[in-house]
Amino acid sequence: MSAPTRPHGAVIEPGTFVVEQRVPQTDLPEGWALINICSVGLCGTDYHIFEGKHPFLEYPRVIGHELSGRLASDVDGFAKGELVVINPYLSCDTCHSCKLGKRNCCSNIEVLGVHRDGGMTPQIAVPVNNLIRAEGLSAQQAAMVEFLAIGAHAVQRSNVAAGARVLVTGVGPIGIGVALFARLKGAEVVLLDVSEERLAAVQTKFGFSQGFTSVSAAIDGVTGFDVVFDATGHRGAIEAGFAAVAFGGTYVLVSVVKETVTFSDPEFHKREMTLLGSRNALQADFDWVLSAMRAGDIDTDELCSAVMPLEDLPAQMESLARDRSGLIKVIVTLGD
Numbered sequence: 001m002s003a004p005t006r007p008h009g010a011v012i013e014p015g016t017f018v019v020e021q022r023v024p025q026t027d028l029p030e031g032w033a034l035i036n037i038c039s040v041g042l043c044g045t046d047y048h049i050f051e052g053k054h055p056f057l058e059y060p061r062v063i064g065h066e067l068s069g070r071l072a073s074d075v076d077g078f079a080k081g082e083l084v085v086i087n088p089y090l091s092c093d094t095c096h097s098c099k100l101g102k103r104n105c106c107s108n109i110e111v112l113g114v115h116r117d118g119g120m121t122p123q124i125a126v127p128v129n130n131l132i133r134a135e136g137l138s139a140q141q142a143a144m145v146e147f148l149a150i151g152a153h154a155v156q157r158s159n160v161a162a163g164a165r166v167l168v169t170g171v172g173p174i175g176i177g178v179a180l181f182a183r184l185k186g187a188e189v190v191l192l193d194v195s196e197e198r199l200a201a202v203q204t205k206f207g208f209s210q211g212f213t214s215v216s217a218a219i220d221g222v223t224g225f226d227v228v229f230d231a232t233g234h235r236g237a238i239e240a241g242f243a244a245v246a247f248g249g250t251y252v253l254v255s256v257v258k259e260t261v262t263f264s265d266p267e268f269h270k271r272e273m274t275l276l277g278s279r280n281a282l283q284a285d286f287d288w289v290l291s292a293m294r295a296g297d298i299d300t301d302e303l304c305s306a307v308m309p310l311e312d313l314p315a316q317m318e319s320l321a322r323d324r325s326g327l328i329k330v331i332v333t334l335g336d
């Protein structure tokens with residue numbers, strides 16, 4: 001008898017998202033475990049895959065990389081039924097960056113739901129090394145850890161100090177994560193976004209008193225920011241952000257664009273500016289997010305814009321992708 005099929009949320013081709021029945025992977029490589037998926041967060045990457053805007057992607061693709069689930073059986077110190085966050089970055093552990101401890105930028109990285117099929121299905125096989133205990137959190141909260149870890153990682157990269165003046169440009173989900181974790185480090189956080197409406201909503205929800213809609217307004221009368229984080233995904237905004245960095249300051253590029261970014265070398269040089277890329281997240285960043293959530297420092301109710309079961313998503317996907325500026329995080333539920 002062949003294995004039973006299970007529903008999988010897949011983008012068949014750009015513009016077409018369906019829940020289709022497939023035979024799941026059931027053979028477990030050494031060191032892997034089966035996880036019963038509980039919740040899946042939707043993010044910009046998923047919408048880009050749906051819209052055909054992702055730079056490298058093979059269709060069809062089962063999406064889902066912001067994942068929480070429960071162990072399907074006892075394995076390697078984890079108990080059956082235990083709630084976990086899945087770190088979706090599968091690394092080779094043998095390349096140069098992996099050997100340096102930077103598995104987040106493994107040169108052979110495979111991200112679940114991007115380079116290989118993801119977790120929008122009731123059960124998925126993943127390496128045990130990619131499981132992180134999530135006791136004390138709800139399954140829906142646990143599905144929000146990964147996107148927040150990207151912001152936490154950027155903040156760790158920057159070495160932002162207590163009292164530092166920080167500018168976060170672009171207040172989508174990633175920028176919000178950056179802002180929340182920079183504030184936890186004791187920084188004075190100023191927000192910038194081209195959408196006055198989105199800016200006002202984020203300021204109100206999360207209690208950020210200072211917000212601007214242009215770089216020139218943000219730096220008017222001040223000497224620049226100790227750390228500027230870009231989370232806009234726009235080349236022009238990345239280039240404009242250089243002017244907001246104080247002398248001796250740091251610029252962290254969290255978002256990625258396809259184009260070449262240019263900047264004035266004299267302006268860069270006279271500031272002795274530090275320019276950093278920030279990609280994905282490390283285990284330590286996931287741990288920081290989990291402890292902040294457990295401490296009640298992250299308002300996950302405000303982060304969650306909507307919750308829906310997988311079967312409702314095909315009818316909703318197009319409108320969510322088209323009109324997502326008011327959304328922070330949509331959580332898709334598969335179990336509990």
Ligand SMILES: [Zn+2]
Nearest residue numbers: 043045066147
């Ligand atoms: Zn994501």
Ligand SMILES: [Zn+2]
Nearest residue numbers: 092095098106
């Ligand atoms: Zn590697």
